[in-house]
Amino acid sequence: MKIYNKKGFFSGVLWTAAGAFCLYRDIVDSADFLPQQIKSVVISLLCLAIGLTSLIRAFSKSSTREDRIEEMDERNRLVRLKTNSLTLNILGYLQLAGMIIGILGFAFTESEVYGFLFLFAGLSITVTAVISFIATVWYEKHL
Amino acid sequence: MKTKVKELRLAAGMTQQQLANLVRVSSRTIISLEKEQYSPSLMLAYRLAQVFHTTVEDLCCLEENKRLEDEKYENL
Numbered sequence: 001m002k003i004y005n006k007k008g009f010f011s012g013v014l015w016t017a018a019g020a021f022c023l024y025r026d027i028v029d030s031a032d033f034l035p036q037q038i039k040s041v042v043i044s045l046l047c048l049a050i051g052l053t054s055l056i057r058a059f060s061k062s063s064t065r066e067d068r069i070e071e072m073d074e075r076n077r078l079v080r081l082k083t084n085s086l087t088l089n090i091l092g093y094l095q096l097a098g099m100i101i102g103i104l105g106f107a108f109t110e111s112e113v114y115g116f117l118f119l120f121a122g123l124s125i126t127v128t129a130v131i132s133f134i135a136t137v138w139y140e141k142h143l
Numbered sequence: 144m145k146t147k148v149k150e151l152r153l154a155a156g157m158t159q160q161q162l163a164n165l166v167r168v169s170s171r172t173i174i175s176l177e178k179e180q181y182s183p184s185l186m187l188a189y190r191l192a193q194v195f196h197t198t199v200e201d202l203c204c205l206e207e208n209k210r211l212e213d214e215k216y217e218n219l
């Protein structure tokens with residue numbers, strides 16, 4: 001048997017291994033609480049199903065072709081770009097909100113929790129800005 | 144962007160999946176093109192034009208789309 005989609009194969013192996021391991025733990029070290037046990041088994045079976053589907057598709061030439069077309073499809077790439085951009089924008093607003101809440105909270109309560117929130121949000125804004133600057137320079141040069 | 148993809152595909156008696164396979168994109172891309180929600184890249188437009196034995200200019204109604212875009216800019 002030939003592996004046509006190596007990435008899909010490895011992801012399939014990982015999902016199958018994770019699913020099988022969780023299922024084994026659900027059966028051997030099962031919790032006494034039945035609803036929790038059922039939920040855990042369902043999640044494990046889902047992991048196993050995802051893994052086995054990926055494995056089967058990795059060995060099929062036509063499925064691999066379909067997967068590649070889906071991956072390289074120009075609309076899908078645009079959707080991915082727009083999704084990432086929107087996610088980053090929303091994260092930016094959340095970081096800003098975190099910083100404002102942190103600084104206001106610290107000013108009014110002097111609680112360390114707000115101080116850490118301000119520091120963490122501020123640090124993540126700085127890191128995002130630096131990465132964004134480097135990415136802009138790179139794309140300005142290469143596009 | 145307005146295109147003649149649906150019109151030409153139906154005239155050729157093709158399904159969206161068949162056309163998608165011919166131009167190597169997903170069927171969702173063809174659906175979006177036909178709904179005028181997505182503008183194809185130059186290469187995809189060229190591939191589609193080749194399938195339907197027409198030109199990119201005709202397939203993508205470039206003259207009409209340019210006129211509509213010009214009107215939009217004039218109204219700014």
